Amino acid sequence: MGFLNYTFDWSVLWRHPYGNMFIKGVVTTIHLSLLAWMIAVIVGIAIGIFRVLPIRSFRFAGSFYVQIFRNTPFLVQLFFWYFAAPLLLPEPAQEWLYDNVPNYAYWAGVAALGTYTASRVAEHFRSGLLAIPHDQYRAAYSTGLTTMQTYRYVIAPYAFRIIIPPFTTEFLTCFKNSSLAMTIGVMEVTHTAYYVDSFTSHGLETTTAASLVYLCIALCVALFMSFVEKRIYIPGMIARGQ
Amino acid sequence: MIEIKNVSLWYDKNHQVLNDISETIQRGQTVVICGPSGSGKSSLLRCINGLEYFQKGDIIVNGVSVQDPDTNIHQLRSNIGMVFQHFELYPHMTAMENITLAPLRVRKKSKNEAEKKAMEILERVGIPEQALKYPAELSGGQKQRVAIARALAMEPKIMLFDEPTSALDPEMIKEVLDVMIDLAGEGMTMVVVTHEMGFAREVAHEIIFMDKGRMIEKGSGHDFFNHPKNERTRQFLSRILI
Numbered sequence: 001m002g003f004l005n006y007t008f009d010w011s012v013l014w015r016h017p018y019g020n021m022f023i024k025g026v027v028t029t030i031h032l033s034l035l036a037w038m039i040a041v042i043v044g045i046a047i048g049i050f051r052v053l054p055i056r057s058f059r060f061a062g063s064f065y066v067q068i069f070r071n072t073p074f075l076v077q078l079f080f081w082y083f084a085a086p087l088l089l090p091e092p093a094q095e096w097l098y099d100n101v102p103n104y105a106y107w108a109g110v111a112a113l114g115t116y117t118a119s120r121v122a123e124h125f126r127s128g129l130l131a132i133p134h135d136q137y138r139a140a141y142s143t144g145l146t147t148m149q150t151y152r153y154v155i156a157p158y159a160f161r162i163i164i165p166p167f168t169t170e171f172l173t174c175f176k177n178s179s180l181a182m183t184i185g186v187m188e189v190t191h192t193a194y195y196v197d198s199f200t201s202h203g204l205e206t207t208t209a210a211s212l213v214y215l216c217i218a219l220c221v222a223l224f225m226s227f228v229e230k231r232i233y234i235p236g237m238i239a240r241g242q
Numbered sequence: 243m244i245e246i247k248n249v250s251l252w253y254d255k256n257h258q259v260l261n262d263i264s265e266t267i268q269r270g271q272t273v274v275i276c277g278p279s280g281s282g283k284s285s286l287l288r289c290i291n292g293l294e295y296f297q298k299g300d301i302i303v304n305g306v307s308v309q310d311p312d313t314n315i316h317q318l319r320s321n322i323g324m325v326f327q328h329f330e331l332y333p334h335m336t337a338m339e340n341i342t343l344a345p346l347r348v349r350k351k352s353k354n355e356a357e358k359k360a361m362e363i364l365e366r367v368g369i370p371e372q373a374l375k376y377p378a379e380l381s382g383g384q385k386q387r388v389a390i391a392r393a394l395a396m397e398p399k400i401m402l403f404d405e406p407t408s409a410l411d412p413e414m415i416k417e418v419l420d421v422m423i424d425l426a427g428e429g430m431t432m433v434v435v436t437h438e439m440g441f442a443r444e445v446a447h448e449i450i451f452m453d454k455g456r457m458i459e460k461g462s463g464h465d466f467f468n469h470p471k472n473e474r475t476r477q478f479l480s481r482i483l484i
Contacts (some may be wrong), residue, residue: 138293139330139389143344143396144320153343157334234334236378 012202013209025192026213032109032188033175039114040174041167044121051126062122069119075180077116081108082184109181109188117174124170128163129155161237168225172218179214189213243269243431244290244400249299251285251455259285260296261455267448270429274442277452278478283435286452287402290433291322304399320348323393327405329385331377337364337388338373341395349396356395363391367421383414390421401425403434437482443467451475 012018050062069077082105086094097104132155140150182191193210197203244267251260260282267273275283288294289301292308292315301308306318331340341363342356351359364370367387377385386406393401403422407415419441426432426445436442442449442463449466451459451474459466459475467483470476 133328133330135326135328135330136332138288139324139326140332141293142291142319142322142324142402143392144316144348145344146316149347153347154332158332161334234378235376237333 006204008205009200009202010205012196012200012205018196018200021187021192021196022189022209025187025189025210028106028186029175029178029188029190029213030217032106032113032181032186033178035110036113036117036178037171037174039110040117040121040170043115043118045125047118047122048125048129051122052129066119066122069116070123074112074116074177075183078109078112078180078184081112085111105181105185108184109178109186113174113178113181117170117177120170120173121167124163124166125159128159128166131162132158161232161234164225164229164232168222172221175218175221176214179210243267243271243304244433245300245302246286246290247300247302249286249289249296249301251282251289251294251296251298259455260289263299263455263457265450265457265460267431267433269431271447272426272430272432272434272445273448273450274446275433275435275450275452276437276439276442276478276482277458280454281452282455283452284404287324287404287433287435290400290402291319291324293319293324316348320344320396321399323390323396323398323401325386325389325393325401325403325406327408329377329382329389329409331385331389331392333377336374336376337369337380337391340377340388341392344392345395360391360395363394364388366394366424367391368417381414382410383417386410386414386418387421390418390425400431400433403432403436405435405437407436407438439467439483451478453478 013022047062047065050058051066053059053062085108086097086104089097101107136158137150137155140154141147145153178188179190181188182194185191187195189210193206194203196206200206244265246263246265246267249260249263250258252258263282263286265273275286277283285294289296290303290308292313295309303318303322306313308315308318331337332343335343338357338360341360342351342353345351345356345359346353349356361370361373364373367390369384369387372380372384372388377388380388390401390406406422407418410418415438419438422432422434422441423445434441434446444463446463448460449463450457451466451470451472453474459470459472461471466475467479470479
């Protein structure tokens with residue numbers, strides 16, 4: 001059967017039971033990415049701060065983390081969290097895991113995506129902090145502001161504007177990388193597309209739908225962030241989106 | 243008013259930045275510090291308001307020891323204004339917000355009171371019409387005058403200037419120096435790191451020449467320029483006074 005004989009049947013996207021599978025897939029993609037992003041931001045900012053602290057052991061720990069997670073393939077990390085990480089646990093913990101966490105693959109995906117993205121977030125956060133000149137801190141301190149006040153009123157709003165554009169990119173990357181979780185069996189939207197294809201042989205429609213889901217969500221996020229950038233736009237700081 | 247007693251500062255074991263500096267500055271005096279780059283001028287200035295930690299000696303400002311653990315350093319700094327080479331205005335705030343931040347947060351003034359005072363000071367430095375502009379919308383000379391206004395808003399007893407005109411276009415230097423000359427005339431105690439020898443000649447009660455962390459020579463404006471005692475001072479002056 002050649003391509004020319006292919007008859008499109010878009011109804012596989014909503015027909016029972018596939019429609020529900022797609023909705024579940026999209027929802028899984030969204031909360032998997034969001035949970036991973038939350039881990040990435042919290043861990044990433046902590047590691048980014050570690051890397052600029054004047055304490056050598058913290059700086060070492062921070063750069064160790066970044067080098068490990070940034071310089072190994074994400075797919076390998078995903079396999080590590082899914083296949084190897086449980087084996088590192090003591091036996092009772094392993095048993096507990098297999099008995100009580102049926103969707104372990106999902107959590108392995110969240111952990112892998114979160115910790116991997118954190119290493120990239122850490123680098124952006126660190127370069128944002130380093131972009132602020134020393135004298136900017138001194139200027140704030142010199143007027144009598146405390147350390148907390150200096151960070152709250154001067155440094156944080158300044159750094160925030162520097163890191164918004166790279167953070168937007170990282171979030172979109174994180175969101176798209178979530179598709180790799182299918183390799184460990186997470187039923188997110190890409191996996192759903194393949195799964196429905198295996199029953200219906202309408203992979204063209206299902207993968208098109210999955211791609212459009214990513215495209216739409218990514219465009220919405222990008223639009224929203226460019227709106228945020230415009231709202232907080234200040235002359236001479238970040239480049240304004242057109 | 244400022245007593246610097248045998249201050250020595252090391253950045254690390256092999257890098258001594260200040261070497262046994264002593265100096266007394268009386269109320270209402272203007273002292274100019276000059277010298278080649280890396281001579282420790284800016285570091286000395288930062289020691290006066292506790293922005294730099296020195297290992298030996300003591301600095302007493304208004305009867306309070308800067309490095310005494312019992313000293314409230316924030317309160318001490320709030321009475322010492324500081325102006326930087328690269329202005330260091332907070333880029334995400336308007337000129338007005340830059341000036342009122344510390345009066346609002348440190349002095350706990352009301353917004354009305356702080357803004358009224360800020361307008362008075364902006365008028366004094368000659369740019370009341372720039373109050374609502376962001377730093378990036380101002381010229382270099384205007385930025386530095388806003389920076390001076392920000393320091394003056396705390397009604398300091400002492401003003402420290404760290405090369406306030408070095409980053410300015412030649413045509414803008416005068417507008418900043420004029421403000422500083424006015425301040426000196428009103429009896430402000432000022433310590434100024436600068437190479438503007440015209441300014442030094444006009445207003446300095448004392449000129450200090452530093453090289454490699456040592457105070458090589460000090461004297462009144464007349465003596466300093468006409469009868470420099472030290473060979474290194476003569477060499478320096480011959481290079482900058484063309």
